[in-house]
Amino acid sequence: MNILSKLYYKYKKLLKVLRLYLMIAGPGIIVMVADNDAGGITTYTATGAQFGFHLIWFLILLGPIAYYVQEMTVRLGAVTKRGHAEAIFHAFGSFWGWFSLLDLVLTDFLTMITEFIGMTAALKIFGVPAWVTVIGAWLLMSWMVLQGRYWTWEKLALVFCALNLIYVPAAFLINPPIHEILRGAVIPHFPPGGFTNDLFFLLMANIGTTIAPWMIFFQQSAVVDKGLQEKDMTGGRVDTAVGSLLTVVVASFCIILTATLLPGQPINDAATAATKFMGINKHLGACLAIGLFDAGLLGAICISLASSWAFGEVFGWAHSLNHKLKEAPWFYAYYMFVLLVAGTVVLIPGAPLVLITLFVQVIAVTLLPAALVFLILLLNDEETMGKHKNTWSQNVANIGITAMIIVVSTLYGISALFPSLLEK
Amino acid sequence: MVITFFKNTVQTVRAINRKYAKPHLHTTRLVRFCLGMLRAYLLLLIVILVFKFAQALH
Numbered sequence: 001m002n003i004l005s006k007l008y009y010k011y012k013k014l015l016k017v018l019r020l021y022l023m024i025a026g027p028g029i030i031v032m033v034a035d036n037d038a039g040g041i042t043t044y045t046a047t048g049a050q051f052g053f054h055l056i057w058f059l060i061l062l063g064p065i066a067y068y069v070q071e072m073t074v075r076l077g078a079v080t081k082r083g084h085a086e087a088i089f090h091a092f093g094s095f096w097g098w099f100s101l102l103d104l105v106l107t108d109f110l111t112m113i114t115e116f117i118g119m120t121a122a123l124k125i126f127g128v129p130a131w132v133t134v135i136g137a138w139l140l141m142s143w144m145v146l147q148g149r150y151w152t153w154e155k156l157a158l159v160f161c162a163l164n165l166i167y168v169p170a171a172f173l174i175n176p177p178i179h180e181i182l183r184g185a186v187i188p189h190f191p192p193g194g195f196t197n198d199l200f201f202l203l204m205a206n207i208g209t210t211i212a213p214w215m216i217f218f219q220q221s222a223v224v225d226k227g228l229q230e231k232d233m234t235g236g237r238v239d240t241a242v243g244s245l246l247t248v249v250v251a252s253f254c255i256i257l258t259a260t261l262l263p264g265q266p267i268n269d270a271a272t273a274a275t276k277f278m279g280i281n282k283h284l285g286a287c288l289a290i291g292l293f294d295a296g297l298l299g300a301i302c303i304s305l306a307s308s309w310a311f312g313e314v315f316g317w318a319h320s321l322n323h324k325l326k327e328a329p330w331f332y333a334y335y336m337f338v339l340l341v342a343g344t345v346v347l348i349p350g351a352p353l354v355l356i357t358l359f360v361q362v363i364a365v366t367l368l369p370a371a372l373v374f375l376i377l378l379l380n381d382e383e384t385m386g387k388h389k390n391t392w393s394q395n396v397a398n399i400g401i402t403a404m405i406i407v408v409s410t411l412y413g414i415s416a417l418f419p420s421l422l423e424k
Numbered sequence: 425m426v427i428t429f430f431k432n433t434v435q436t437v438r439a440i441n442r443k444y445a446k447p448h449l450h451t452t453r454l455v456r457f458c459l460g461m462l463r464a465y466l467l468l469l470i471v472i473l474v475f476k477f478a479q480a481l482h
Contacts (some may be wrong), residue, residue, distance in 0.1 A: 091449035092459070094441045099466075314440060366469050373458050381449055406465075413469075417476045 024235030026154040027222035031070060031215050032243025033161040036250045037299025038118020040209040041270040041292050044251045047202050048258030049267040053184030054191035056252050062210040063248035065401050067241055069211055070219055072379050074236035075388050077223030084220040085310035088374050101310055103367040108214050108307045110360045112342035117353055118296035120346055121271035125289040134343035141301050142336050150225050150321040163294045167253040170287035176260040204412035211405055213367040214306040216375060221309035225320050300339060308335040369406040376402060
């Protein structure tokens, strides 16, 4: 009887913890899963096709890196109750504030175009015209934010996050070689052929898709909008950790799919992989196409919100998803307008979409180092953070990660500008 | 109407500049060093971009 009562007590306690977590969960999972956007899925499918299972270990390593960076935004948001844009203006003055805000707006706008490219390419596989996809996606994305409650938006976004896991059952449809996958996941090694320029470029691309400037702005603003307090930090950390785990899972399964079915084949975008999958197994092709559409949709929503929140914070507009359209007209107008323009660009015949995709990589390089450096400086300011400032070990990890990301993303940006540097 | 919109925007930007004229972060040597390095880094990127642009024009 005593054992039964103890078990019941533990069960109740676990249930309470789980319920509390589910209340706090959201921003971390959403930002991490949205990180696997259309560009990310393209990078993973290309990595799998080109290098098989050999780089799964590398993606697993990127999970903790993403966690360490994003965890700082949870603390900063919960303590200061300011979004990242407002925090930069407040701490570093208007010069760095405007630089960050305008760079963010430009990077986000260009990235949104790539999300629409992904979405239209994905639904084209099912015969849906691009204009229908753009209008449909825009209506869906507008409807999601116009619910007037942050909670409703978050739960809807979590449904799309769950859909992003479609690559997991898809991989089980093809009976992938488990032994090779485990070897690629557990033993760090380079593919046969050694450290080539192609490998270097793809490693940089994978790092580039894991940490993006908009993620820092998005999660901090979402934490503030959700109203997370200092006491909720542990939950926020768990949420971010779960999200980073999910992002690695999705990325790894994307690699497993193309490494199993399209080894050695040149893959320039995920839609090409989905079309090739259609020829092998219709269900599999459909899964990849749905996943790509979902990735683009989730990415576009979060990226547009990151900009809208940032503008709202700085310009003093009402900028909460808890507001109705009438209460925060500029915030919603900006969100919907930017999405509409980005979608329209994709529909323009002869628009330089390849150039835009290239430009995204270059512009992101100008913002990412600044955003990361600001984040670390803010997290080390005792006046701002109090007892939640970075510890010595957190600084060692975060400064190391930041230095590595700055070097790699700069090389990535330069190699995108001067591709001949990486030619054999 | 357009002129009014731009006038209002300029006024808002000026108000933002006044509000955030002074940085509130405690300016230690480390902060100054980091911001200086960031400026140098961004200048370098601008030089690279201008070089690429010039190269593309030729």
